Amino acid sequence: MRLVWTIIFALATGAAFAASPEDDYIAARDKAISAIATMESANEPVETRDAAGTKALADLEKRLSAILGPLAVAGFPATGTINIESLSDSDIGFGMLDGLRYAKSDDRPSLVATTRGLLERWLQSRAAEMDASFRLPAGIDAALKLDAFYTQAINSDAAFTGTLDFPLKKPEGADIAFARLGGWAQDIGPNPDQQVIVTLVKGNSVMIASAPAAPPVPKIAACDALWASADAAAQKFQEAYQASDLKDQKAYDAGNAAWEKGDADYRACMGEHLPGEPVFPALLAQAQELADHMAGK
Incomplete structure (x- = not known):
């Protein structure tokens, strides 16, 4: 009998410590990053490194698709592409938030989906950044209030600067609902291309939607x-x-x-x-509608 219980305990213990799909994804991502860094150190041809990166990103995208499942948010496609743009730390698009990006085209609204666990891991890595200019708080609530979060998480070639935060009504069942108006640019000064950015955390699901402000933000x-x-x-x-x-x-x-x-x-x-301004109620309604759609309404 003791042997039987020992076997049962061993099986239960093994199951408890089995790697989760998120653990497997992180391990595969870090392995790919390390492999590409080794190739760069060895001065292997750019074509070889690019091919390895493309293959690894495809594998990671497949893993994320299995973790997240199909998206069911009005206005967005059911399947997405990996949000990370590169696995080489010398490239733009390296280190972006682990998740999938959903958009019908480049000029249409986009949505980045991930899990609470993956977002928390990503923030923990940013909180430990040696370069203070890239450091972010480990907590989700605090991070969402910083423009640097959006710059690092969901865009690769420009910095995000916020204009104002919307007074959202948190949809039923949501843990966090946060919306900011702002824009991406490579320089400072007035930016007419304003975006409505809405983040919704519901259970283990995290979604960050970005849509051009409609109507456009007027000059003041x-x-x-x-x-x-x-x-x-x-x-x-x-x-x-x-x-x-x-x-x-x-x-x-x-x-x-x-x-x-x-x-x-x-x-x-x-x-x-x-x-x-007369346009504000419509902008607020746009942000609220995005939040409600992400919450399943």
Whole structure:
């Protein structure tokens, strides 16, 4: 009898410590990253490395599809492609959030889906970043309030800057519902291409949807004036820098500081004034509809 119970205990213990599909995915991802890094160190041909990366991403996409299952959100396709764009740390698109991206075309709304477990692991890795400029909090609630989260998680070639947060009503059954208006750009200053970004956490499911603001965000004269003034001041500092034989670093830094302050002041102004604009109810409704659809309504 003791032998029987020993066998049962061993089987139960083995089952308890068996790797989960998420564990298997992370192990496969890290193995692929390591293999490609080894190929780069050995100076193997670019074509060989690219082929290995493409094959590995396809395998990871298949694993994620099995973990997530088909998507059932109105306005988005049922199947997606891997959100990570590269497995080489020397490429743009490396280290993005582990998940699948769903979109009918490049210019249509997109949705990145993952699990709470994968998101928490990803945030833990960002919290441990040696480079402070890439560091994120480990908690989901805190991370969602930072523009850097969206920059690192769901886009690869531009930085996200927020304009305002929407007062969402959390859909029934959702644990977290957060929405922000903002845009991606490679430079600071007014960005007319605003996006409505909505994140919904429900049980083990995490979805981040991004859609062009509809209607478009209007210009607000008072905010444009703030930016124009800051831009003019920055330009004068930059002209002084260029005119200096020694390239006065103080003038250069002052110009950049004027641009950065002008950008922050402009976005704060937009955040203050936009809720009073005629378009705001429609923008809020767009964010709420995205949240409700992701929650299964």
